[in-house]
Amino acid sequence: MSSNRRNFIKKTALGAVGATFASTSINAMTAKSYSKIIGANDRINIALQGLGRRYGAYIPAIADQKNNVELSYLCDVMKSQREKAALAVSEKISNKPKLENDIRNILNDKNVDAIFMATPDHWHAPGACMAMQAGKHVYLEKPCSHNLEEGELLIAYQKKYNKVVQMGNQQRSSLQSQEIIKDIHNGVIGDVYNAIAFYTSKRGRVPNQVQAPPPEGLDWDLFQGPAPRRAYTHDTWNYNWHWYGWDYGTAEMGNNATHELDIARWALDVKYPEHVEVKAGKFHYKDDGWEMYDTMEATFRFAGNRTIQWDGRSRNGYDKYGAGRGTLIYGSNGSVFIDRDGYKLYDLKGELIKENVISGLEDGNALGGGGGLSGAHTLNFFDAIRGKAELTSPIEEGAISQTLTHYANIASRIDQSFEVDENNGRIYNRDAMKLWSRTYEPGWEIKPV
Secondary structure: OOHHHHHHHHHOOHHHHHHHHOOHHHHHOOHHHHHHHHOOOOOEEEEEEOOOOOHHHOHHHHHOHHHOEEEEEEEOOEHHHHHHHHHHHHOOOOOOOEEEOOHHHHHOOOOOOEEEEOOOHHHHHHHHHHHHHOOOEEEEOOOOOOOHHHHHHHHHHHHHHOOOEEEOOHHHHOHHHHHHHHHHHOOOOOOEEEEEEEEEOEOOOOOOOOEOOOOOOEOHHHHHOOOOOOOOEOOOOOOHHHOOOOOOOOHHHHHHHHHHHHHHHHHHOOOOOOEEEEEEEOOOOOOOOOOOOOEEEEEEEEOOOEEEEEEEEOEOOOOOOOOOEEEEEEEOOEEEEEEOOEEEEEEOOOOEEEEEEOOOOEOOOOOOOOEHHHHHHHHHHHHHHOOOOOOOOEHHHHHHHHHHHHHHHHHHHHOOOEEEOOOOOOEOOHHHHOOOOOOOOOOOOOOOO
16 A cells, blocks of 8 residues: 555545546446445445454454445464355455465555454464564454563554554543543542452353363464464363463453453542552352462552552352443542443432433343444544544554553462552562463564664
8 A cells, every 4th residue: 555545544534535536437336336435535445354252343443434444354373254244244345355374464555554453362462563674554353462571562563663552452442431431531520549340250161271272273372372282172262262371361351351450440530559459269160271360459559549440250140239240430529330331420329310212222241242332433544544533542542551450460370469660560579470471473573672
């Protein structure tokens, strides 16, 4: 893609292009041909990397012709995933995207403007940095990083290559969340001092790992990518990588706590904590293959006597707070409950004084999620690429929220609480700092910029 077209994408709205084509030749074209001509310079060509449970949430915004986006590639290391996705999107879009196994081949295509990255966690930051270096904008699913060092590297790459990088914590695009958090910052519940973020799920037994040949069609070497090489174990590739050790996943903290802790940090208007303390353990199906904690309580203490608490129960379905997930914000004059459907505002007596709730904006606990918030978040990404909007979740904000999940994971792994430098996020604990980064397969390290 030429530099002129890249500049045009940032500066020009579709309507300005359309004004050029008010001639008689329109009637001689099909609607499909006309749509390709009218927006050729404004069109964003994208690739989807990772075709599991999450990618379908982007398709409505991609398929909407008003957004003038072309899906150029579908990429996954599993052949069956590519084929299923191709069939699924063929019912939504008019063009036929190319199927690709290796994202590096797509990054070499100068016509691709942006990458949606919905891979397993260990691929996120390395893939995003490779994409930025190749000149691509990135929609980066949560968690944005596998460890604390990667968050710093993502911010450094974004600044160096000046790319649009949207983190996929889609509740930042909720109009209801934006509205109430602005009100909180303006004092609607007085001085805020505490947030409780929570998640409840009914995850069941996980298969014990048994060494086996990789499934037919899986590029196991490429699946591992930046992670150290090991033999394949049954069913690792299909979601259970979340729970099979730390090479690939980030446990429930990176998987779901990311969302609620981001809302909590946003509402309390805090950055790095001063102190982190965790109680965690595996309490359910103790003989199964789940290697992480399945229950965690974490406390993050910030300057100004502000506190964020996490209450995560992956395999006990009791709704302690009356909902499956959400965030409670406490202030000197009242409280607020926020989730993906909206918010409820209460006075000090606990009486509801205002609510803005629209059910079904986004799937709550369903695997993969999806819904209106994902669509709004995707559209915001497109608008930011074109220079028509500010990102609702820029990587420099998302990476800071992600630190909370990494702090909690580290505290659980070393079974110690620790102090944090509130100015730069560094941990005052030698054992904890040993987990600041991770071991990479040689040749896959993210090089500092």
